[in-house]
Amino acid sequence: xFGIIRLGVCLAILALVPAAADELRPLCPDxxxxxxxxxxxxxxxxxxxxDGFDTALQQSGGGxxxxxxxxxxxxxxxxxxxVDIEAGLAPYIEQHMPGHSISGQGDLYLRGKWNFLAGDxxxxxxxxxxxxLATATRGLGDGALEEGVVLPxxxxxxGGWGLASTPEIDVLLNAAGTGRHATAIDVIGLGRTLEGGxxxxxxxxxxxxxxxxxxxxxxxxxxxxxxxxxxxxEMQFDAGLNFGLNRKxxxxxxxxxxxxxx
Numbered sequence: 001x002f003g004i005i006r007l008g009v010c011l012a013i014l015a016l017v018p019a020a021a022d023e024l025r026p027l028c029p030d031x032x033x034x035x036x037x038x039x040x041x042x043x044x045x046x047x048x049x050x051d052g053f054d055t056a057l058q059q060s061g062g063g064x065x066x067x068x069x070x071x072x073x074x075x076x077x078x079x080x081x082x083v084d085i086e087a088g089l090a091p092y093i094e095q096h097m098p099g100h101s102i103s104g105q106g107d108l109y110l111r112g113k114w115n116f117l118a119g120d121x122x123x124x125x126x127x128x129x130x131x132x133l134a135t136a137t138r139g140l141g142d143g144a145l146e147e148g149v150v151l152p153x154x155x156x157x158x159g160g161w162g163l164a165s166t167p168e169i170d171v172l173l174n175a176a177g178t179g180r181h182a183t184a185i186d187v188i189g190l191g192r193t194l195e196g197g198x199x200x201x202x203x204x205x206x207x208x209x210x211x212x213x214x215x216x217x218x219x220x221x222x223x224x225x226x227x228x229x230x231x232x233x234e235m236q237f238d239a240g241l242n243f244g245l246n247r248k249x250x251x252x253x254x255x256x257x258x259x260x261x262x
Contacts, residue, residue, distance in 0.1 A: 024233075029259035030074070032224035032238035034205045035166040035187040038124040038152040040115045041078035041261070049074045049259040051090075056242075056253040063098035067250075070094075072106070082118045086111040093140050104137020122156040144173035148183075160193040175213045183209045197228035205242075219245040220253075234261045 028039035029049045041047050051072035058065040074088035090106030111130040117123065128150040134143045148170035155163045168185040184207070191201035203222040209215065224240035235258070242253040 024261070027228065027233060027236055027259070027261055029226075029236055029238075031236075031257050031259055032226055032240045032255070033187070033189055033201060033203050033222060034220075034242075035164050035189050035203060036126075036128060036150055036152040038115070038126045038154045038164070040082055040113045040126060041076045041084040043078045043080050045078050045261060047076040047259065047261045049076070049257065051255060051257045054253070054255040054257075056250040058250045059247060060097075065098075066096045068094045069106075074109075082115040084113050086113065089135065093137075095140065102137070102139045104140055106136050107141050108133040108135045122158075124154045124156075126152050128152065142173050146170065146172050162191045162193075164189040164191065172209070172211075175211050179212070181210050181212060183207060197230055199226045201225070216248055217246065218249040220249050221245060235259065 024042045024045070025039070028037045029047070030036050031049050031051070051069060054069040054072065056067050058067070069090050070092045072088070072090040074086055076084050076086045078084045087108065087110050089108045092103065093106050094103040095101060109130055109132050111128055113126050113128045115124075115126045117125045130148055130150070132144075132146045134141055134145060136143075148168060150166060150168040152166045153164065157163055164187075166185075166187040166189075170183040170185065171180050172183055173179075174181055185205075187203050187205045189201055189203040191199055193199045201224045203224070205218075205220045205222060207216075207218040209217075220242050222240060222242040224238065226236050226238040228236045238257045238259070240253075240255050242250070244251050244253075
């Protein structure tokens, strides 16, 4: 209940705060989808992207595990025309497992984006290193400092169509609690922008976790949509539905979110 109230307050604030008045590039959130947008925030501006409601169902040997996240924000600030910094922390996560449940906050992620192509051509690309600080409630995180790098890419195909890829390499703590291993992730997405501020997309996602104890592969097929209200170029609403393609991946994931630039 308190998570829903916090979400309502956040949405009200986003709707009431005046939009930025100067000439800005088109709004370009990382939501929706599992990919990351290859763009940075304009200098001197803030942007907040809220994963308002996100629930995933995972099958396990002992039964189903449902994880729900409420009001998960990412806050961005533009340092220059090609660089921004970002921070995100889920304030409320609830996980239901057979026989018990746990709730609390998630880990803190700090990111930086550099738009090294910074041009008007059809190809866009950024490099995004990040670090994860172990702030999660016990049982919701592994308690380790971890890091990685993402290289979001997109290509404008014309006619409102766009093709994107988000390769990523993470360096994670081994399941045994000592040593590190790599995880390789990628998202291939195809999107179409339509009239009325509507964008629809499909994605194929894969994750290969090379933990020495057991290599784990995950795959999903994802659908998403976003809408920018006519006359308000500073706000976007979005939703998505993800389908797991093997037993190691959540069977389904549903989410709703909103983004706003200031």
